[in-house]
């Protein structure tokens with residue numbers, strides 16, 4: 001048997017059995033990538049490499065945005081910053097149907113656009129919105145699903161580390177890619193808003209806020225939120241003004257939230273250890289998964305599984321449309337098991353030449369690949385945003401997934417629009433003279 | 436065994452708190468030294484990354500102590516009670532096996548393999564940093580054994596139930612009309 | 618023993634990079650001239666970044682890897698000599714020194730006992746220069762400017778010698794860092810300047826030529842020792858052909874990068890070389906601390922064209 005196929009089968013078998021048997025997902029992925037590496041490396045080296053990969057998977061500066069924004073989110077929630085922001089958003093959205101859920105989508109898109117980290121967006125926004133939404137009559141899994149589904153939109157809206165990674169393996173313009181992602185990112189958010197709207201229509205009367213606020217109260221609520229809103233100005237302004245990078249801005253957000261909470265006297269020094277531990281729990285769950293999935297991508301690359309997949313895809317058809325659909329389906333499958341960065345590093349060098357041979361523009365291909373792989377962060381078994389979002393809502397992932405399906409369908413529909421209508425990604429960079 | 440676990444929980448709690456606080460301070464120092472002092476520190480990038488790895492590994496051990504890592508329990512919860520408990524023991528044993536083979540044995544070998552590989556900006560070697568793998572692994576192995584014993588004795592159930600937050604929610608959500616500032 | 622097999626090589630570059638092409642051709646040559654050897658290259662860091670690739674070669678999980686000078690300096694401080702600014706006049710001088718066994722023979726076998734790694738030789742990474750948003754002529758033009766460098770004391774001192782302030786920054790954040798102004802300048806070779814698209818955000822390239830970069834090709838020592846004498850001889854010949862081809866490919870890639878970046882709006886300009894020479898050359902006295910380092914430095918300088 002082809003060793004790549006053998007390793008692939010071991011991986012698939014272990015992962016399915018392990019997950020169904022309620023083994024922690026991080027352990028499942030770790031065990032599977034170790035066992036699959038044993039036939040090709042031997043047990044000693046497989047163990048060493050697996051351990052080394054777990055370490056280096058976490059050892060990345062851009063990933064630091066995750067624990068820091070998670071921490072900022074926890075502080076915001078404990079320090080009264082979050083509630084002031086939601087109050088203000090509510091005054092503005094008023095009595096529109098499902099206004100709080102729509103606010104959630106918009107907040108996630110904006111936060112993700114700036115930080116480029118979907119997990120960070122889900123953590124910061126989710127910690128603010130979940131309880132609010134439940135109190136207004138949304139069911140808890142739906143509230144979590146809205147937060148989770150809309151968080152990755154910001155990975156497409158510039159700036160975006162994922163596009164930089166794509167640019168480097170594809171030798172395409174980063175500036176052009178950034179612009180190519182903007183419209184698909186907005187489409188992602190709009191798809192979520194449409195699903196929210198359709199959902200609210202099936203819950204007659206329930207998701208309308210009944211609070212009536214006088215004009216002067218409204219002004220006061222907004223005024224109270226101004227210092228909290230200034231955080232966004234500080235973070236965005238600092239990044240655009242060149243004071244700090246997107247990753248570093250997460251630390252600034254932490255400091256800003258701490259200072260504000262101290263001014264509000266809502267957090268005492270004695271509360272800090274518990275706040276750090278709460279953020280530490282979420283960080284641990286996500287980072288262990290990042291570590292073991294790095295080990296998984298090593299095993300797959302070492303066994304040359306990506307080449308096997310590419311040969312299989314090309315052997316099935318020579319129709320341009322079918323090849324595109326097949327590649328997208330493979331990437332959706334890859335994205336369920338892998339984070340976008342390793343997936344791009346491994347699969348783009350294999351798929352891009354096929355795509356260009358069929359006349360597809362590399363920038364267009366980048367937009368569809370990044371959009372496709374961004375889906376992976378909200379699908380199990382390796383779905384960081386899904387895990388963080390569920391945990392913040394104090395839910396297991398199963399009930400959340402039930403509510404996530406309509407969002408996934410809508411986003412996949414957007415993905416196929418982006419795949420088959422090149423103008424959606426190429427119009428903006430062309431209009432700006434970048435292509 | 437319970438008292439050892441309590442002491443470990445406490446120690447890990449403070450290790451995580453200190454590492455997390457260090458992480459924030461190091462990244463803030465990276466910005467301040469560059470933007471305010473105009474003398475960028477050479478060690479902050481490497482220092483932040485390695486603190487982060489240690490935080491991730493020790494916090495992961497802490498969460499194993501709470502059995503808080505994400506698992507899909509949909510199928511397992513449909514099993515009869517005795518099988519549920521047996522499966523929970525198997526799950527802990529798989530965790531134990533992974534920890535011993537990959538984190539302790541593999542991590543130990545990784546540490547000795549890189550023991551003399553200096554870091555670029557900090558006065559440590561990469562091998563010393565890798566020590567977090569076997570150390571955190573040993574703690575996780577202890578927790579697995581603790582829960583195997585607890586499951587067999589019947590002092591622990593097969594699952595950790597997430598607490599119902601609905602009451603907490605009602606208490607923490609503020610009223611929409613503005614509160615008078617103190 | 619004696620029966621060859623494809624050698625797994627960990628590479629941090631893409632398939633289009635001169636290093637990949639030269640190693641691929643190395644494989645073709647091995648397939649023809651040895652008993653069963655070939656190369657099996659894993660590009661794009663899919664097996665890990667250079668620091669881990671080093672450990673994988675040491676451990677035997679991977680047979681060969683391409684690693685940068687600072688990586689080897691972390692194992693043996695003598696390698697610092699070839700990471701110094703202005704130790705090499707140009708690529709031709711660098712390749713002559715690196716592949717002269719009289720100079721580098723002991724250095725290249727120095728990791729065998731402790732790390733099970735043999736250094737086969739080097740692939741040049743070309744002369745590095747500074748790029749920013751305006752042309753630079755003298756170190757004074759860089760005064761107060763934050764130059765992104767790699768994270769080490771030597772690199773920070775080099776940025777000072779160039780006239781600016783060294784700022785370590787994660788490489789993945791450099792493009793947006795240059796765009797937003799977190800850093801004002803960066804330094805690299807023309808090939809990276811072009812392929813990393815940095816000319817889009819820092820369009821003025823100034824030929825400070827402060828450092829000639831070098832990647833080392835390392836191999837697991839046990840594997841090398843297990844080759845039959847005939848295979849070893851063929852392997853050495855094929856490697857020599859590979860690094861010579863690489864130098865040629867590098868020159869072509871540099872030319873293409875200059876043309877590509879120019880077409881993309883970049884401007885390449887000369888500097889007042891004498892103004893940069895003195896502070897850069899003075900760095901050797903700070904960073905050479907042992908007799909063995911001094912001997913390597915002197916030998917390298919003696920091999921420069923008069």
Ligand code: NA
Pocket residue numbers: 112113114115116117154155156157158159160
């Ligand atoms: Na973004």
Ligand code: NA
Pocket residue numbers: 335336337338375376377378379380381382383384
């Ligand atoms: Na996934």
